[in-house]
Amino acid sequence: MASWPAHLFLLLLCLVLLAGEATPQTAPPPSVDNSADKWARPGCRSKCGNVIIPYPFGIHNDSDPNSNCSRTPDFEINCTSDGTPYLGLGGNIEVVNIELLQGLLVVNHYIARDCYFQNGSRSKSNGASTNIIGLPNYKFSSDRNKFVAVGCDARGDIWSNRVSTFHTGCSSYCTNASFVPNGTCSGIGCCTTPIPMDLRNFSMIVYSYHNHSHCSFALCSYAFLADVDKLNFNLSSFTEYETREMAPLTLDWAIMGKTCEQANGTGDFACVSPNSFCWNSTNGPGYLCNCSEGFQGNPYLNDSINGCSDIDECSADKSPCVKWCHNREGSYYCSCPWYMYGDGRRDGSGCTSILRILYLSLGVGLSLFFLIAIGSLLYWIYKKRKLEELKQHFFEKNGGSLRPDIRLFSSEELEAASDNYNQTRILGEGGTGTVYRGVLPDQNLIAIKKAKISNDEAEVQQFINEVEVLSRINHRNVVKLLGCCLETQVPMLVYEFVPNGTLAHHVHGEGRRGSLSLEARLRISSEVAGSLSYLHSAASTPVIHRDVKTTNILLDHNLTAKVSDFGASRLVPLDQNGLVSLIRGTFGYLDPEYFQTGEFTDKSDVYSFGVVLVELLTGKKPVAKMQAVKNLATLFMECVNSGRLVEILEQRVVDEGTPELLDAAAELAMKCLSLNSHDRPLMREVAMELEALTRRTRIHPWGNVNVEEGDSLLSKVGSSSPSVLRDYVNSSIEPMVPFEIVR
The missing domain is CATH 2.10.25 (Laminin)
Structure with missing residues (x-):
């Protein structure tokens, strides 16, 4: 008698043999990528309403008539403001669908009608119609279209005599509604007749033999050219066509003028994509393009991505x-x-x-399989438990038990949102971490701040501090903290996504210099000042930012300012005026008094804001080599005190600002940059002054402003003269020694 392994071997062998038998099946056809952007010419609009516009078709651009989004003017699509595409710039042919690879174009086309009252008198009629396509690349499809007449006492005729003469028609009769078949057009209530090839124009007419006197339920006759695949005739069609003005028909289109053999090798050959081929039109002269077998895409585009690519x-x-x-x-x-x-x-x-x-080998293999499977399962359970313990450790270490009431993201959520922290998702990098663009499952965009792995507890504390500060702040000009992830070695912060980059990029970026108007600069500075004023005096617990600079000011799609990066910020108890700490900040923005004493106050933010305001007025970086190594604040104050303010201002600022406005803005910057913190204004005073200056740019964008309008709000608080040159001409300023503060 055979042992049990022999029985097991035979059983498994049968299963292997049964599982290995494969029944031949037909391979499913490869799907085609129908995303709109893949079919349009790069840089051109790809959709008008719900209709995809593939090249050689292209949407006409009124602002740039030479955009070459279409192959020729005959292929231009006029997209109206309500998202309706029309063929040709001045055409009235509404496009419903473009079938690129089939060389077909579905359009809407007018219906001719002839209606009577029950007494036999005519009620309304537009029974005759002439239809001409004035563009050479299009013909009425003889394969898809038929001439249709609908009615119970109807005669429809269609003819053309412009190129070659043809005339045909059909008649439709019915006396009882129950006789009308649904889904067919066979002569009872509806009739059809084919049209010839190479048809570019036609005329048609519909009329009644007996004025519908014997048919009370259908008092109108209709005639039109229609795509029979889209024609579903039934009894309700009699009333449907009373209000329906248009019916869909299909046009054949092609690259006209030459055959494939004549066009191939010329500079105007349309089949430019590699792995494409040409085929002659079946409806008159012309040719079309398609991708070779095994490839998909747009054969009219010479592009490895949007052209014919491998399936x-x-x-x-x-x-x-x-x-x-x-x-x-x-x-x-x-x-x-x-x-x-x-x-x-x-x-x-x-x-x-x-x-x-x-x-x-089967017995040994099965034994090894079960051993490996059990061992793998136990190892997986062990690793999962260790991972959960590690996550809990990091959660407690990163202040999870004391966390504010904000959303907690899992590490898996943020990995999925950032495509596993793909390099292409990086928005910016700094000394302590990297910011990635993320997409949540609900398609909302977020910014993920991921710290660099470090054993420095101070950096971890800096992230925890930012969570604590931002959880207490709710201001339109402060970037919003959406949540955090505490189960990783270093916590990660999740912010609202601000799409337009940093203020530094718009002021100093390559090709961006001079891109901001004076009004925009003053408005942005007013918004930043307002947010800092809120932090200093309106928040539940006052906050000192400690690192105000243009790289920490983000701009949204409306160029609205959002103050960010609160890692160095501190909450200040209401009974204290300042705090002492190690020097933290950025060279060029750092308050000299804070650098000397180690004590920072809200006036330290005022000084840093003053540097930001000077950046906006001059377009220069906070540290640059000009004659000698000086920071921008020192250089600006020297220019103002020596009466050379205009020399340091950016040209666009000079062009758009009045002398009084520029004088007031410079005076405000000088007050913020005072070496003695007691001489600097409060941020709320700065915000009020900038709001007033911003209003002046809106009221007087180019003209002069009188002295009464130009009075400085701050001059009423702490200055007797509105002139920057007179206030500071006698002040002595010690040049600051360059230094580097590593954050």
Whole structure:
């Protein structure tokens, strides 16, 4: 009697043989990527309303008539403001759909009608119609369209005599509604007749033999050219066409003028994509393009991405192979495992099992399999438990038990949102971490601040401090903290996504110099000042930012300012005026008094803001080599005190500002940059002054402003003279020694 391993071997062998038998199947056709952007010419609009506009068609651009979004003017699409596409710039042919690879264009077309009252008198009629396509690349499709007449006493005729004469028509009768068949157009209530090829224009007429006197339920006759695939005639069609003005018909289009043989090799050949081929139109002269077998895309685009690209037949949901699929350029091949034979194709012989598994190897293999499976399961459980313990450790270490009431993201959520922190998602990098753009499952954009791995507890504390500060702040000009992740070695912060980059990029970025108007600069500075005023005096617990600079000011799509990066910020108890700490900040923005004493107050933010205001007025970086090594604040104060203010201002600021306005803005900056913190204004005073200056730029964007309008709000508080030159001409300023503060 055979032992139990022999029985087990036979049972498993049968299962292997049964599982290995493959029934040949037809391979599913490769899907086509129909995303709109893939079909339009790069840089051109790809949709008008819900209609995809593929090249050689293109949407006309009124602001740039030479944009070349279409191959020729005949292929231009006029997209109206309500999102309706029309063929040609001045055309009235509404486009419904463009079938690029089939050379078809579905458009809406007028219906001719002839209606009567029950007494037999005519109620309304536009029974005659002439239809002409004035563009040379289009013809009425003889394969898809037929001439249709609808009615119970209707005669429709269609003819053309512009190129070659043809005349045809059909008649439709019915006396009882119950006789009308649904879904067919066979002569009872509806009739059709074909049209010839190469038809570019036609005239049609519809009329009644007996004025519908014997048909009370259908008192109108209709005639039109229609795509029969979209025609679904039934009894309700009699009333439907009473209010319906248009019916869809299909046009054949082609690249006119030449055949494939004549056009190939010329500079105007349309099939420019590699792996494309040309085929002659079946409806008159002209040719069309398509991708070769195994490729998909737009054959009219010479682009490796949007043109004809390789189809990956081995994708999981459409693999044509039974077992293993190997993609090739324009094709694929299949293979079978070592214990099977055949061509591996579903539409071929498939893969068939063979007997190659020996008795002993099967028993040993099964034993090893179970041992490995059990060991792998136990190891997975162990690793998962250790990972959960590590996450809990990091959660407690990063202040999870004392966290503010904000959303907690898991590390898996943020990895998925940032595509596993893909390098292409980086928005910015700093000394302590990197900011990534993320997309949540609900498609909302976020910014993820991921710290660099470090054993420095101070950096971890800096992230925790930013959570604590931002959780207490709710201001339109302060970047909003959406949540954080505390289960990683270093906590990660999640902010609202601010799409327009930093203020520094708009002021100093390559190609951006002079891109901001004076009004925008003053408005942005007013918004920043307002947010700092809120932090200093309106927040539940006052906050000192400690690192105000243009790289920490973000701009949204409306160029609205958002103050960010509160890692160095501190909450100040209401009974204290300042705090003492190690020097933290950025060279060029740092308050000299704070640098000397180590004590920072809200006036330290005022000084840093003054440097930001000077950056906006001059367009210069806070530290630059000009004659000698000086920072921008020192250089600006020297220019003002020596009466050379205009020399340091950016040209656009000078061009758009009045002398009084520029004098007031410079005076405000000088007050903020005072070396003695007691001489600097409060941020709320700065915000009020900038709001007033911003209003003046809106009221007087180019003209002069009288002295009464130009009075400085701050001059009424702490200055007797509105002139920057007179206030500071006698002040002595010590040049600051350059230094570097590493954050």
